[in-house]
């Protein structure tokens with residue numbers, strides 16, 4: 079559109095990743111290899127008689143209360159919403175004035191800078207070091223209103239050193255956001271530290287280890303002063319009544335969560351070895367996905383795999399990730415299918 083109707087901060091936006099899925103095997107979005115959360119599915123079935131003629135709880139108090147019990151915090155330490163993407167959006171809306179700067183790492187989750195841009199802020203990126211670890215000094219000496227990092231980092235799949243993250247939280251008096259979308263896979267979390275640090279915000283999701291990506295449920299935890307401000311910014315009712323019930327049921331199913339984490343631990347070495355056998359360079363992973371450098375052009379590899387019915391995600395055009403591809407760690411069957419199809423592609427390209 080050549081008229082100036084569109085807000086300047088919303089021009090030149092790219093559409094988000096939107097593949098033709100059909101019945102292809104999805105190993106492109108780092109979701110749960112075991113599929114839908116069984117307790118969540120049961121709760122979903124029980125929702126058929128739910129009175130959806132009424133609005134849900136304004137702030138998702140049922141889920142916030144369950145989270146408070148799980149983490150031994152207060153209900154008001156939590157804000158829940160439509161995926162952790164909404165939580166990230168709320169954070170930027172609450173703390174960043176138009177024109178102000180948010181510091182993110184590079185490479186990192188692409189939507190971090192998206193939320194900053196659509197809300198009128200500027201992103202300054204600080205490169206990760208050669209091992210994809212944080213450059214603490216550079217981050218702490220960069221001017222900016224908010225720091226936003228994710229650990230395990232997406233798409234590099236490593237975790238950051240806890241001491242480095244702590245040094246960033248302690249290093250300046252500004253909000254520091256730790257995106258723990260894949261936190262369940264590491265067994266560690268910064269959430270308990272929201273009691274100690276009044277500038278710490280942690281975001282988490284039900285889309286990954288809880289196996290509920292299609293329901294769009296996420297949350298953030300922070301000190302009471304920051305959550306109070308963010309709760310007021312959040313769109314009321316953004317977590318729908320069904321999502322809230324399903325999330326509460328899933329939260330109680332610790333067995334499925336454990337199984338989901340274990341399958342990743344068990345399958346990671348198999349997938350990594352298979353990728354190395356094909357000649358790829360594999361980066362160390364502590365999440366439910368693996369980043370590797372392809373020996374043929376990464377866009378060709380992903381396109382040809384897609385033609386064979388398997389989706390993985392190409393990051394080959396991202397600076398520092400030239401020719402790199404990310405795949406979810408699947409079940410043995412999924413991983414074998416992926417490796418076999420990749421072998422076929424490589425043979426065809428010889």
Ligand SMILES: Cc1ncc(COP(=O)(O)O)c(C=O)c1O
Nearest residue numbers: 161162163187232259283285296
């Ligand atoms: C690092 C990171 N943060 C946040 C999200 C958003 O997750 P959701 O909005 O599904 O909770 C994702 C999804 O892939 C992610 O990789």
